[in-house]
Amino acid sequence: MIPAVDYIRILPEIVLTVFGIIVMMVDPLLKDQDDRKSLGAVAAVGIVAAIIATVYQSTYPGTSWWGMVRVDNFSIFFHIVVLVVALVTTLMSFEYLKVQNIRHGEYYGLILFGTVGMGLMSSAVELVLIFIALEISSISTYVLAGFRRRAAESTESSLKYFLLGSFATAFFLYGIAMMFGATGSTNVGEIARVLQNDAPTLAYVAVALMFVGLGFKVAAAPFQIWTPDVYEGAPAPVVGFMSTAPKAAAFAVLLRVLFATSAPGWFWLIWISAALSMTLGNMGALVQQNVKRLLAYSSIAHAGYLLVAFAAIKDTNAGISAAMFYSASYAAMNVGAFAVVSHFASTGEKYVLLDDYAGLGRRSPLLAATLTIFLLSLIGIPITGGFFAKFYVFSAALKSNLVGLTIIGLINSAIGAFYYLRIIVYMYMRDERVSTPVPRVPVALGFALVVSVVATIYLGVFPGRVLNYALESARMLMQ
């Protein structure tokens, strides 16, 4: 007999699954020409319900399901991040799907199922469950990436993502197997206990392999090659989604696995990957003309900044909380940026080049101002979440005396300023060449944007509460 509290500890996942199934079952009953907005609304309600479930769940911390799932501040934090991103994505998809003439209700179902996987990733403390959760989330995003199936590049995107992603999960799985071989367990807590006493060579190999798998998911160098192509082809809202939510979840896994198990020998792995990601991402972004590709490269750079926090092992609490804060603020600003991009893109995603952004400040002042806020946050200008994210990361790094990595990071964020600024320059200071249409902002998208802007600014003006929550989680994670 499974106690009721076990169900509470996976309540958000249950809610999401139920709503996902409803979406899938109702879809065939709708007429072909229906635009499926109603299903989107159902999905949005489901996500809101899952958020409520998460808040409710937070009063029942603990481990369940034979030690596979653990509800604590840490998991709640990432649940909220993932769910809010999913909500924003769903809301911005209403209009997008209509404009792109996509009439498949399973789109919303896939978002819900993917979110189930990501939620589980943040609460699982059992490597096998982590693997399953990773697969659930990945498979949904593979399909979502190919959702503009009439466009060749979307199909390419999906295929590329799928093939490379499968390799990555295979590496991850192999790492799990080795870890099991090295420690005799797949439970994170158990592994931590064993590794504290002694770390066999096999454990090092296992950590390296697991890092390959997760490094792919978060687009950290040198496993970042797929990112620009996949992001370019995938539908814009999906890019916003998959560049934030699965990443946050994968970072959650990395944090749990690396820190909670105090896994051996990962410091230099992370150090090098962080330095490479920041530099390669920014260099790549500098030369892009396509805004989606630009944001793809920049997301590699952001994964790099985040990894800097991972390298701060001397003060693990600061490192973990900085990484958590970064995930949250990156999610807010990036999903917001993609909401605007997907709105501008128009039918067939015609308008995604920098040139198409010329003069938008005049034609669509409010949207342009919104995008500017997100871009300033991505640059890391104060009073935006992006600033504090970087700030916490670098102060965690300095606390651990990582002066070199901090300097690389600071220089990189200065480079980053250049290409984000270019978008702002195009919007406000260039005159348009061809008049690209700017449709009115529908209510759902407006709401999505408000959520993202409020989150971005909130994290920039009152970061204290979120950071303290993250610090608290970090402390619990390290116990």
Next chain:
Amino acid sequence: MNAASLNGIILTLVTFLPAAGALLLAFFPRRDRDIRWFALAISIATLLASLHLPWHFRNGDMGFQFEQNVGWIPLGAGEGIRYHLGIDGISLWLVILTTFLVPLSVLISWKSIQDRVKEFFILLLLLETAMIGVFVSLDLFLFYFFWEATLIPMALLIGMYGHERRIYAAIKFFLFTMIASVFMLGAIIWLYVHTGSFDFVTIQAALAGGQVDGIATATKWLFLGFFIAFAVKVPLFPLHTWLPDAHVEAPTAGSVLLAGVLLKMGTYGLLRFNLGLFAEEARRNAPWIIALAIIGIIYGALVAMVQPNMKKLIAYSSVSHLGFVVLGIFSFTQAGVNGAVYQMLNHGVSTGALFMLAGIVYERRHTYEIKQYGGLATPMPVYATFFLIITLSSIGLPLMNGFVGEFLILTGSFQAKAIYGILAASGVIWSAAYMLWMYQRVFYGTVKNEANAALPDMNGRERVALLPLAIAALVMGVAPVLWLNSIDPAVARAISMRQNQQAVSGGVTTPLPNVAPATLNVPQVTGR
């Protein structure tokens, strides 16, 4: 509300009044006339509010006044980031300078900005808040926040309302300052990590007391981190290249505030942070910094001399004048630093006025080329008079404000090392040469160009905009004591902090007033 209860919040009020105005403006109907009047009203209200500061300023008091210190962002343990405002005699006048220049900038932009008027004034008011914030912040984090916050409105002002190469200039301006300030951010984070505080006074005390781990090796880098950020802003030779571009391309109001206030943020930072926190290191680095300053003085003047473009000439003259300020700061003498602070204000007044004057003819003729003019004194006598007053102020004619500042700086640098004074003094001659030569080419002789023959003279609005500056230039020249009375104690404190640190590191052992950091309250000034 009586003065005492106002003292605690006056700085917040002055700082955020323009931003609140900008917010209201955002919801204004798009009626350009109303928008202009509203922006003017807000900026005048800010000016009036800011006048509370000198009125209630206690001159003898060496510490910070009008302090407001509340928690803002808790960071784990420790006091975290605080909303800590306060001013001393140095920042007092820089705040007034800012609030004084903004209404005039609004006036001067009245007709020249016709497109996207609302956005223009929103940006201008936001810029004002950020600039004031820089001068009143006593929390390093808050300072950095306002410092960065000035960038965006200014870059947008240049990029949206500037001239032909505005985008290039805006990007260059943004990148130069942004990249430079990243180094400052690094230094600030280091200080936070090692002292557990962002509070200027706390950090100053910790550094002076030598209680910071690892400071011995880090000082050099921390000093440089701050220095790079400020030197770019000043701009110190050879980091000045963004300035002429930004000035030439910016709209008039942008140039006025850029020269009048933004450059002062750099010298203010040097004075407050490089000198205030790392006095010993500053003294060690002074020779090469002074060398750069002197090169800047002479180089800026020589380049200004050959400029065919009026605005570019004024821009390069700024490089020269700001060299003086840096020289004064790093002379470490009471006179030199007093002069530097005074010269910051002078430069704000006279260069601000020069840019306005240049803007006035630009509005009529759409060119800054000096050779397009000539003989303007005939059709525009009032304009010529104003221009002459400001020119004389800029070149430092006795009884004009520029004279007082330059004189004090030269005195200070002679005291520090004669050769500094001699070299810098030559800059005074150069500046007289290029300014008067320009004046002669623009105003004297006969009107050669047909287009200039019937140029309308300054109208009422333009006179209203420039009269305060001309008056300020005269009053500051005749009665500098009105300003120096409050500047002097603050400077004495800045210098006494240096001696204090020397005493700690085994250098000069001048006995000092017991510097209790947070409540520094020394009635009598030492070293005068």
